Amino acid sequence: DAEITQSPRHKITETGRQVTLACHQTWNHNNMFWYRQDLGHGLRLIHYSYGVQDTNKGEVSDGYSVSRSNTEDLPLTLESAASSQTSVYFCASSDGAGNTIYFGEGSWLTVV
Amino acid sequence: QKEVEQDPGPLSVPEGAIVSLNCTYSNSAFQYFMWYRQYSRKGPELLMYTYSSGNKEDGRFTAQVDKSSKYISLFIRDSQPSDSATYLCAMSGASGGGADGLTFGKGTHLIIQP
Numbered sequence: 675d676a677e678i679t680q681s682p683r684h685k686i687t688e689t690g691r692q693v694t695l696a697c698h699q700t701w702n703h704n705n706m707f708w709y710r711q712d713l714g715h716g717l718r719l720i721h722y723s724y725g726v727q728d729t730n731k732g733e734v735s736d737g738y739s740v741s742r743s744n745t746e747d748l749p750l751t752l753e754s755a756a757s758s759q760t761s762v763y764f765c766a767s768s769d770g771a772g773n774t775i776y777f778g779e780g781s782w783l784t785v786v
Numbered sequence: 787q788k789e790v791e792q793d794p795g796p797l798s799v800p801e802g803a804i805v806s807l808n809c810t811y812s813n814s815a816f817q818y819f820m821w822y823r824q825y826s827r828k829g830p831e832l833l834m835y836t837y838s839s840g841n842k843e844d845g846r847f848t849a850q851v852d853k854s855s856k857y858i859s860l861f862i863r864d865s866q867p868s869d870s871a872t873y874l875c876a877m878s879g880a881s882g883g884g885a886d887g888l889t890f891g892k893g894t895h896l897i898i899q900p
Contacts, residue, residue: 716892717830717874764829775820775888777829 677701680765680778687785693752695781697765705768706748707775708732708740710761717764723748755785789813792875792891800899805862809875809891812856816877816889819851821860824872824893833873834860865898872896 678699687693699706708720719732721740729740737759739751752759762782768775792809799805807821817838822830834849836842836858842849848861858877862869872895876888 714892717876717888717890719888774832774835777822777831779829780827 678765678767678776678778680763680781682781683779684782685784687755687783689755689757689785691755693755693783695750695752695763695765695783697748697750697778698746699765699767699776700746701767701769701776702745703767703769703776704745705775706742707766707768708738708748708750709764709766710734711764711780712761720750720763721748752783755783757785759783760785789889790875790877790891793894794892796895796897798897798899799865801865801867803865803898805865805869805896805898807860807862807873807875807894807896809858809877810856811858811877811889813877813879813889814853814856815879818878819849819858820876820878820888821847821849822874822876822890824874826871830874867898867900870896870898 681696704725707722709717711717718734720734720738721732723729723742726742740748742748762780764780765778766775790811819836821834823833824830836849836851839851839853846863850859872893874893875891878888
């Protein structure tokens with residue numbers, strides 16, 4: 675079955691370190707998204723991509739970057755991790771035709 | 787004013803009751819409306835997807851959209867303990883998530899008491 679997988683599922687890192695969260699989908703979807711979910715804020719869009727070599731900033735993009743070198747993967751990089759980036763991160767994808775947006779299982783990141 | 791308002795709950799009801807979950811929104815450009823269910827420490831999963839105004843039914847779940855009032859609802863009939871989860875409303879101005887992905891409510895935590 676097609677799916678969307680995130681790794682690592684749990685990570686603890688130190689302030690100032692670079693961290694990359696991986697997202698891989700096997701639906702061949704063009705659209706991919708990264709959200710963060712925090713208590714009191716709900717899900718907020720960080721970055722999104724409509725296809726290979728396309729990336730766009732979302733609502734809370736400061737301190738994050740993404741790259742799209744192929745259809746399947748959209749890694750999220752925290753250039754210099756900050757304690758404010760402690761959160762749960764969800765990757766999602768859709769085919770852009772009005773159909774379901776699928777979410778991954780989440781990556782729990784703690785910055786100490 | 788937030789774009790999407792949703793009561794965080796918790797909402798606790800006895801098993802078998804009809805549950806009503808609601809969201810209000812301010813952006814009149816929203817045309818696609820969704821309800822997601824999220825179990826603890828899991829990703830959101832799509833429950834209902836509706837375009838524009840009207841009702842949509844799927845088993846025990848009914849989604850309603852009233853664009854004139856900027857109000858959407860999710861009804862759960864014959865609620866079960868397995869329905870206990872956080873329910874997120876989401877909306878977009880374009881299909882497939884559109885230019886800015888989805889705009890989510892903060893979620894309502896629902897507890898079904900056996």
